[in-house]
Amino acid sequence: MLATIIIFALIAAYAGFIVIKGIRKLKRGESGCGCGCSDCSKSSE
Secondary structure: OHHHHHHHHHHHHHHHHHHHHHHHHHHHOOOOOOOOOOOOOOOOO
16 A cells, blocks of 8 residues: 555656646746757647
8 A cells, every 4th residue: 555655646746847847948938849949830830
């Protein structure tokens, strides 16, 4: 039971880290892929 809680906490912390990292990238105005291609369809966003 304790191992299940620890594993869940680790997965939740990792998911939270990814979400926070994505929010910070959006606030800086970076694209989602991060490749920087000028002719990419997402480069105009």
